Amino acid sequence: MLSTATHVPTFQINKSEIQNLIQFIYKYEQILKEFGALKIQLHVDCKLALKKRPKNLLISTITKQVSKENKDDLVYSVQQTDRSNESIKQRAIIKDETDFWFKLRLSKNYRQLNISIVPNKSFFTEKKSHEYFDIHRIPKQSLLRIGEKKVISQCVPHVKRANSPGAIFPLSCAKQHLSSIDYHHEGGNHQWYVIPAYERKALETLIKKENLSVCFDHGNIFIDPLLLDKNHIRYHRILQCPNEFVVLSAGTLAQSFTEDTSWSESIDFALPSWIEEGHANASDLSCGCDTSETSLSETIDVNLFQPELIQKYIISCLYNFTAEESISLTGLFSYF
Numbered sequence: 474m475l476s477t478a479t480h481v482p483t484f485q486i487n488k489s490e491i492q493n494l495i496q497f498i499y500k501y502e503q504i505l506k507e508f509g510a511l512k513i514q515l516h517v518d519c520k521l522a523l524k525k526r527p528k529n530l531l532i533s534t535i536t537k538q539v540s541k542e543n544k545d546d547l548v549y550s551v552q553q554t555d556r557s558n559e560s561i562k563q564r565a566i567i568k569d570e571t572d573f574w575f576k577l578r579l580s581k582n583y584r585q586l587n588i589s590i591v592p593n594k595s596f597f598t599e600k601k602s603h604e605y606f607d608i609h610r611i612p613k614q615s616l617l618r619i620g621e622k623k624v625i626s627q628c629v630p631h632v633k634r635a636n637s638p639g640a641i642f643p644l645s646c647a648k649q650h651l652s653s654i655d656y657h658h659e660g661g662n663h664q665w666y667v668i669p670a671y672e673r674k675a676l677e678t679l680i681k682k683e684n685l686s687v688c689f690d691h692g693n694i695f696i697d698p699l700l701l702d703k704n705h706i707r708y709h710r711i712l713q714c715p716n717e718f719v720v721l722s723a724g725t726l727a728q729s730f731t732e733d734t735s736w737s738e739s740i741d742f743a744l745p746s747w748i749e750e751g752h753a754n755a756s757d758l759s760c761g762c763d764t765s766e767t768s769l770s771e772t773i774d775v776n777l778f779q780p781e782l783i784q785k786y787i788i789s790c791l792y793n794f795t796a797e798e799s800i801s802l803t804g805l806f807s808y809f
């Protein structure tokens with residue numbers, strides 16, 4: 474173990490709960506916010522609307538690398554590389570977290586990210602019945618439904634590929650500080666590091682102290698967790714295996730590496746706190762990063778999300794108690 478940072482809580486979801494995944498996540502929102510993320514495992518009765526031949530995708534590897542100026546640096550910067558034609562040597566499978574960081578700390582100068590991101594592609598088919606989980610339905614179940622078709626149609630899934638063991642997804646935050654769901658389709662495990670939104674200020678102060686001025690949202694840096702340990706910045710780990718979902722809270726910063734080649738997919742969504750706690754307005758739109766690889770669309774107009782519409786959404790879409798829960802709530806109230 475590198476540090477004492479704990480893993481985020483894991484929840485099991487069943488066949489009926491997965492049909493309204495947003496409602497399930499909302500129920501555990503306080504925990505989600507505290508840890509910055511949750512992990513969800515599927516009960517065997519959950520059915521996914523997966524395509525039969527999902528990997529027929531045209532992918533190009535992102536030509537970027539991580540590098541550090543000095544041997545002892547704990548923040549790696551991500552830079553464009555012209556080594557697009559250089560064949561990437563077959564890397565050995567990463568045994569565990571210690572193995573990954575040991576190799577990275579030893580590596581000289583630079584290391585290719587070795588990832589691909591394919592916007593507007595999915596492993597899920599939109600044609601199956603509602604008994605089958607389809608990731609495309611997530612934005613519409615979420616607060617974004619207030620923005621109707623104009624907003625929902627902007628939130629499309631993207632497929633992510635780790636092209637080798639030890640591939641790196643650098644530090645980033647979902648578009649406009651939305652929440653997101655990441656589905657691990659197949660391949661090596663992903664090791665995540667998540668920094669909750671309330672620790673962002675402390676991280677900014679720390680990185681500025683190191684004389685670096687960077688945008689945290691768009692994959693410009695990769696942080697050695699030793700830096701977070703040394704400076705008491707709260708973060709959590711997630712070990713994500715195939716068929717598991719990682720849910721990131723609004724404004725959470727996340728980075729990961731993979732133990733082997735893998736396929737995964739993610740999509741953005743919103744809970745009421747995205748507006749109510751000011752995440753929607755907090756994203757820095759003037760950072761000047763080139764986000765063409767990951768970001769698809771224009772900024773969502775936050776004025777669409779009026780308080781009375783948010784309340785209506787909460788009551789009609791998030792508070793759908795089952796008969797059993799209503800009884801237990803009645804019991805709770807009579808107790809008091």
Ligand SMILES: [Zn+2]
Pocket residue numbers: 688689690691760761762
């Ligand atoms: Zn940026």
